[in-house]
Amino acid sequence: MKNMILTLAVAVSIGSVTTVFANPESLQQDENKFTESFKQLSRDTAWEQKEKVDLQFNTYHPQGMTKIGDLFYMSSVEIIEKPVKYDEPREGYDRSTGRGIGHLFVFNQQGELLKDIKLGEGDMYHPGGIAFDGESIWVSVAEYRPNSESIIYKVDPNTMKPQEMFRTKDHIGGILRDGENGNLKAVSWGSRRFYEFNQKGKVVSKVNNPSHFIDYQDCESAGKENMICSGITELPQQGSSTGKYELGGLALLDMKTLEIEHELPISLVSSEEHNVTRNPVYLENKxxxxxxxxxxxxDKSSMLVYQTKLNKK
Structure with a gap:
């Protein structure tokens, strides 16, 4: 999942950004090992914070993250005018569109911004979770409201140029490419629906998410048969009429059936008291x-890096 540290095949320099690609055979082998490693995690897993990297730019509201070589790619929404909820639905919508700008940031391990790629068009300015398939980064950009519309892009790390692939009639909150058949798996607003598209945008399947543990924010493939998703759900804080509690978690899903094979809660929190799986999450097996x-x-964000040891087999 999320592009483990692998045997490197080639490095391509584009201006100040160098993109490093992995050997495909090593990628598949390591991803299969990672699936088994992930299954060792549980609610009792101890995570040790190893780093705190202050990001040296305004991150706005981060959404998804992936890693290629030593570089991080992170989607984010800059909100200029926040959507306003209606007293009653209007034309099938529960809120206004608002206004904003979609970003795909590229930054290094020191938190320095190397590239800011603008994404979206008109009312579609809200990027979702992203994924790297070994060749391209996939990212959805939607209206900032449920049951709306989205543009699906892929971004070439060589040129850093986004290419619109198709548009669809729903808010797509995260997307990834199935490396086995080339189709795209996606989640809707709050991950209440799962989609499978072909690369021309035809809906191959659409099913409701049977799990209500967390809303998936960021997903990426983990080998041929699985994907791993992260996210939170907001629950009322006991003893408070206004406060909310963020329950975070990680889930391993079967890529074909979308059934959960393994899941666990995450209780780590930031200095701002947000669960760490609230926004982008990237996992690495090493x-x-x-x-x-x-x-x-x-806005003024830090990338928090945690590590846990696995049982040797």
């Missing part, structure tokens, strides 16, 4: 350990 990268806070 040297008998799993590293978790997260950017849970908005």
């Amino acid at each position: 040297n008998e350990a799993i590293k978790l990268y997260a950017v849970p806070d908005d």
Whole structure:
């Protein structure tokens, strides 16, 4: 999942950005190992914070993150005018469109911004979770309201140029490419629906999400048969009439059936008291350990890096 540290095949320099690609055979082998490693995680897993990288730019409201070589790619929405909820639905919508700008940021391990790619068009300015398939980064950009519309892009890390692939009639909150058949798996607003599209945008399947544990924010493939998703759900805080509690978690899903094979809660919180799986999450399998990268806070953000050891087999 999320592009483990692998045997490197080639590095391509584009201006100040160097993109490093992995050997496909090593990628598949390591992803299969990562699936088994992920299944060792549980609610009792101890995570140790290893780093806190202050991001040296306004991150706005981060959404999804992936990693290619030593570079991080993070989608984010800059909200200029927040959508306003209606007293009663209007034309099938529960709120106004608002206004904003979609971003795909590229930054290094020191938190320095290397590239800001603008995404979206008109009322569609809200990027979702992103994924790297070994060749391209996939990202959806939707209206900032449920049951709306989205543009699906893929971005070439060589040129950093986005290419519109298709549009669809729903808010797509996260998307990834199934490496086995080339189709795209996606989640709707709050991940209440799962979609499968072909690369021309035809809906191959559409099913309701049977799990209500967390709303998936960011998903990426984990080998041929699985994908891993992260996210939160907001619950009322006991003893408070206005406060909310963020329950975070990770889930391993079967890519074909979308059934959960393994899941666990995450209780780590940031200095702003957000659960670390609230926004982008990136997992890395390395040297008998799993590293978790997260950017849970908005605007003036830090990338928090945690690590847990695995049982040797």
